[in-house]
Amino acid sequence: MKEADHTQETIRLNFNENCYGCSPLVRAGVEGVLLKELHLYPSAPVRLETELARRFGLNLDQVIAGAGSVRLIDGLIQTLVDETGELLIFENSFVAYEQLAQAHSKNYRLIPQSDFICDPQAILDALTPQTHLVFLANPNNPTGTFIAHDQLEQLLVHLPTTVFLALDEAYVEYVTDPAYPDALALLKRFPNLIVLRSFSKMYGLAALRIGYALADAALCRAMKKKQIPFSINRVAEEAALIALEDQLFVEYCKKENETGRNYLWKELTAAGFHALPSQGNFIYLHFDHKGDASNAASALARCGILVSDLPSGGPQGALRIGVGDQAANSRVVECLRSLPPVRK
Numbered sequence: 021m022k023e024a025d026h027t028q029e030t031i032r033l034n035f036n037e038n039c040y041g042c043s044p045l046v047r048a049g050v051e052g053v054l055l056k057e058l059h060l061y062p063s064a065p066v067r068l069e070t071e072l073a074r075r076f077g078l079n080l081d082q083v084i085a086g087a088g089s090v091r092l093i094d095g096l097i098q099t100l101v102d103e104t105g106e107l108l109i110f111e112n113s114f115v116a117y118e119q120l121a122q123a124h125s126k127n128y129r130l131i132p133q134s135d136f137i138c139d140p141q142a143i144l145d146a147l148t149p150q151t152h153l154v155f156l157a158n159p160n161n162p163t164g165t166f167i168a169h170d171q172l173e174q175l176l177v178h179l180p181t182t183v184f185l186a187l188d189e190a191y192v193e194y195v196t197d198p199a200y201p202d203a204l205a206l207l208k209r210f211p212n213l214i215v216l217r218s219f220s221k222m223y224g225l226a227a228l229r230i231g232y233a234l235a236d237a238a239l240c241r242a243m244k245k246k247q248i249p250f251s252i253n254r255v256a257e258e259a260a261l262i263a264l265e266d267q268l269f270v271e272y273c274k275k276e277n278e279t280g281r282n283y284l285w286k287e288l289t290a291a292g293f294h295a296l297p298s299q300g301n302f303i304y305l306h307f308d309h310k311g312d313a314s315n316a317a318s319a320l321a322r323c324g325i326l327v328s329d330l331p332s333g334g335p336q337g338a339l340r341i342g343v344g345d346q347a348a349n350s351r352v353v354e355c356l357r358s359l360p361p362v363r364k
């Protein structure tokens with residue numbers, strides 16, 4: 021694949037998108053739908069759900085596709101949390117959990133991280149009889165940190181069966197650490213586990229809005245009842261099916277991302293920044309002085325690079341920087357290195 025020339029353009033490293041786009045097979049494959057089927061309503065996404073069930077060795081009724089994993093997050097909140105129930109959300113995690121809890125006027129509590137990690141013990145400590153649902157992003161957005169298989173297993177062993185754990189694996193395809201959980205194996209043992217996945221990240225289909233959940237059949241049925249009719253469009257379903265076929269593209273992006281992620285971590289750490297090791301397609305920088313994160317974000321913007329300046333990063337602030345291609349990553353390093361040392 022050809023390296024992009026970024027000298028003139030603004031580089032978007034603020035949404036954790038795939039900097040390599042999507043599989044070229046997808047572009048070619050959706051043409052038929054775009055040319056001939058735009059006037060047709062979509063059917064229920066059974067083709068995609070069937071293919072996902074086949075790939076993961078599940079029954080069809082354990083899979084539910086949604087218009088982006090945010091739609092499934094929304095469906096879980098609506099289905100599992102009643103007026104008296106509450107949900108638990110980690111601080112410094114994916115913002116949509118809190119936004120959607122608020123949108124549905126649900127009770128929720130924020131639980132603290134330990135050292136930027138969503139520690140399962142914090143979930144167990146925070147449980148009350150009203151807790152019905154817990155969100156755990158693994159790897160976590162924005163920190164890139166993750167919990168290992170045995171930690172997840174122990175959490176599920178100790179979690180009451182009345183509490184559902186939504187394990188959000190939006191970045192699973194980027195993970196390279198062998199300690200990362202095999203959530204599918206745990207799904208077979210724990211019916212209160214839900215695994216959320218996305219086609220927006222590694223598969224590069226963010227614009228089309230498509231994701232899925234793997235869960236207990238009764239829960240999938242309940243969620244399907246609350247879905248908006250025709251919410252998954254024909255292009256998205258077709259694109260997702262083709263994208264799954266092109267695992268060479270996935271391997272390519274995974275390898276490039278790992279190289280870029282290691283490069284950013286090493287160079288930024290050597291330059292004196294506090295960079296967390298990440299398993300996602302982004303890297304988290306935290307700072308010692310208030311205002312420094314925003315100053316660094318402004319400096320990057322002046323270099324034509326957009327990053328996320330995070331209010332959730334605590335009083336000192338933090339940045340989340342997407343891993344780009346080599347040209348983009350070098351530009352990030354070059355720009356951040358030029359900041360005065362005291363302001364890191």
Ligand SMILES: Cc1ncc(COP(=O)(O)O)c(C=O)c1O
Pocket residue numbers: 035036087088089090091114157160161188190217218219220226229230231
């Ligand atoms: C942890 C996490 N889950 C879900 C999503 C949203 O995914 P989708 O585009 O499938 O709705 C994101 C997007 O940034 C994310 O970071």
